Amino acid sequence: MVNINTTGSNINEDDFQRLITFVKAGYGIDLAGKQFIVQSRLANYLSDCGFADFSEYLEVVFSDTSGREAANLINRLTTNHTYFMRESEHFDHFEKVFLPQMEKMVRDHDLCIWSAGCSFGNEPYNLAMCLDDYFGFRQHSWDLKILATDISFNALRSAQRGIYSEQALSDLPEEWRQKYFDPTQHGLYRIKDSLRSNVIFKYHNLMDEISFKKKFDLIVCRNVMIYFDDKTKSDLCKRFYNATEDGGYFYIGHAESAPADMPYVREQPAVYRKEVNG
Numbered sequence: 530m531v532n533i534n535t536t537g538s539n540i541n542e543d544d545f546q547r548l549i550t551f552v553k554a555g556y557g558i559d560l561a562g563k564q565f566i567v568q569s570r571l572a573n574y575l576s577d578c579g580f581a582d583f584s585e586y587l588e589v590v591f592s593d594t595s596g597r598e599a600a601n602l603i604n605r606l607t608t609n610h611t612y613f614m615r616e617s618e619h620f621d622h623f624e625k626v627f628l629p630q631m632e633k634m635v636r637d638h639d640l641c642i643w644s645a646g647c648s649f650g651n652e653p654y655n656l657a658m659c660l661d662d663y664f665g666f667r668q669h670s671w672d673l674k675i676l677a678t679d680i681s682f683n684a685l686r687s688a689q690r691g692i693y694s695e696q697a698l699s700d701l702p703e704e705w706r707q708k709y710f711d712p713t714q715h716g717l718y719r720i721k722d723s724l725r726s727n728v729i730f731k732y733h734n735l736m737d738e739i740s741f742k743k744k745f746d747l748i749v750c751r752n753v754m755i756y757f758d759d760k761t762k763s764d765l766c767k768r769f770y771n772a773t774e775d776g777g778y779f780y781i782g783h784a785e786s787a788p789a790d791m792p793y794v795r796e797q798p799a800v801y802r803k804e805v806n807g
C-alpha cells in the first residue's frame with residue numbers, strides 16, 4: 530500500500546478510499562491505484578479554496594446536498610481527452626455501412642444517434658459532419674439529431690460552444706474544415722450553426738437508467754467504459770442494448786474489451802449490432 534502523507538495537499542489512505550468509493554458508486558469510474566493522479570488534479574483547487582486538507586474537503590463534498598461540489602469534483606477527475614477523426618474506422622463504417630443500411634431500414638426518416646461520453650464535442654460534431662457529407666441535400670427529408678451526453682459540466686459547456694484551435698482541426702479533411710467551421714477573431718474555429726443545431730448536449734450519468742423517449746439506431750460509447758469495472762460495463766451494455774433499435778449499432782473504443790456477456794453481436798473490431806429481431 531502506498532504511504533501517503535496526511536497533511537496539506539496529500540491524501541491519506543482512508544480519505545483516498547472514501548473518495549474512490551464515492552466516485553465509483555456514483556459515476557462508475559474506478560480510480561483504484563490512481564492516488565497520485567487524484568492528488569495532482571485536486572491539490573491546487575484545495576489550496577485555492579483554503580481547505581486545510583483532503584479530509585476537510587471530502588466532508589464538504591459528501592455533505593453538499595446541492596450536488597455542486599460533487600459536480601466540481603467530477604469536472605476535475607474525469608479524463609476528457611478526445612479529438613476529431615479519433616478511430617477513423619468508425620467514421621468509415623458510419624458512412625459506408627451504417628448510413629446506407631439505415632437509409633433503407635428507417636422508414637419514418639427519423640434517425641437517432643447517441644454519443645455517450647461526448648467530452649468536448651469532437652465526436653458528435655464529427656458524426657454530424659459525416660451525416661451532412663452522406664445525405665447532402667437529401668437531409669431535408671430526414672430528422673438527423675445526435676444526442677451528446679457527459680457527466681463533466683466543463684466538457685459539456687465547451688462542447689456547446691464548439692470552438693476549437695487550428696491544431697484540433699488538423700486531422701479533418703480540408704474540405705470539411707472549410708465547410709463546417711467559421712474562423713473567429715481570435716484565430717480559433719467555431720462549428721457552423723447549421724451543424725451545431727443537429728447536436729443536442731445534455732448531462733447524463735451512464736450509471737443512471739436510460740429514459741430517453743426514443744430508442745437509438747446507433748450508440749457510440751468510445752473510451753468511456755475503459756474506466757469502469759467488468760460488472761459496471763456489463764450492466765451498462767445491457768442498458769444500452771435495451772435502448773437500441775432492432776438492427777441498430779453500438780461502437781466502443783478499439784482499446785476496450787467488451788464484457789463477457791455482451792448482448793450485441795460483434796460485426797468487426799469495436800463495432801457491434803443488435804440483431805434485426807433482437
Ligand SMILES: C[S@@+](CC[C@H](N)C(=O)[O-])C[C@H]1O[C@@H](n2cnc3c(N)ncnc32)[C@H](O)[C@@H]1O
Nearest residue numbers: 556607610611646648679680681734735751752
Ligand atoms: C476519454 S473521454 C472520451 C471522449 C470520446 N468519446 C472519444 O472517444 O474521444 C471519456 C468521457 O467519458 C465521460 N464519462 C466518464 N464517466 C461517465 C459517466 N458515468 N457518465 C457519463 N459520462 C462519463 C468523461 O467525463 C469523459 O468526457
